[in-house]
Each structure stands twice: as C-alpha cells, then as structure tokens.
Amino acid sequence: MNTERSSQSNSVGISIQELVNSFYSDVYRFAYRLSGNQADAEDLTQQTFLTACRKLHQIKDLSKSRSWLFTIVRNAFLKTQRHPEIELSTFEDMVVAVDAPTVLNLEFDEEALGIALGEMPETYRTPVLLYYFEEIGYKEIAEILQVPIGTVMSRLSRGKQFLRSKLSPESP
Secondary structure, eight states: OOOOOOGBBBBOOHHHHHHHHHHHHHHHHHHHHHHHHHHHHHHHHHHHHHHHHHHHGGOOOOHHHHHHHHHHHHHHHHOSSSSSSOSOOOHHHHHHHOOSSSOOOOOOOOOHHHHHHHSOOHHHHHHIIIIISOOOOOHHHHHHHHHOOHHHHHEEEEEEEEHHHHHSTTOO
C-alpha cells in the first residue's frame, strides 16, 4: 500500500508529481504576476499544489489541468487579499517577468506597464494577465473565473481601456 501523497493519482491517471512537472513554471509565473513579488508567488504556488494534491480526484479531463490549477492560484490569491479592489504594493520586479507583446509592435515603458497593472483593479487584471501573458482563450478564462464568456470579453475590453488611459502619451 502506497501512502505517499505525491504519487497519488486520480481516476484519469495523473499524479500530483506529473502536475508539478508539467505546470510548475506556468503556475509560478501566473502567481508572480498576480502578487507582484517572489515570496508571495512562491507561497501561492506551494498552496496551489497542496490544494491540487487534496483535490486531485476532481480532474476529469487532463486537457483542463492547467486551467484548473490557474483557478486554484487565483482563488488562493483572492483569499489573501483583504479588499475587493486589490492594490499591489510593488511591481518593480515584475518587469523582468513580463514579456513584451510580440504581435503588436508598440513602444512602451515596461516600468509604466508594471505600475499600470498594479493599479488595475483585480477584476480586469486577472483576465488581462491570462489572455495576454498566459495566452489563454476566452472560453478557458471564463472557466477559470467561473463567469460567462461575455463577461470575460467585457473585462478584457475595460482592462485594455484602463491600460490605454494609463499608458497613452497624453495621460499625465
């Protein structure tokens, strides 16, 4: 009888070790972008995989494992926050982790982007991070956030509008 939790697998046949090996960097990167600092991202990542270990039986479709883990990260992050409008204290280290969009050829200040993301309400920041930085589609974001696709589209639009207002040359 194997009592080691890390090797447990669910009915679909995936173990927590396989999840960690496959998605650790994705989970950490998302946690870092949400929290804005290394220590919190490490804590969120650890909490995510501990929760995943306890709830491994919930995975019914292996193709949704990444989304499922992102949902756990987001929920863990929100539990750490005291206010509905989250203001992160520092995004200075985030500039290293943020890759400039390759599709658009825009010139922008990475530090200003980090500050703008830090000022953005969490309601818009999470969909923006998932869509533009994690390259997740609307449907998957809707599943992660447990909202309709139209809400995802609306939040992305408002998030882009927020960033435009903060990053445009005309803004103070």
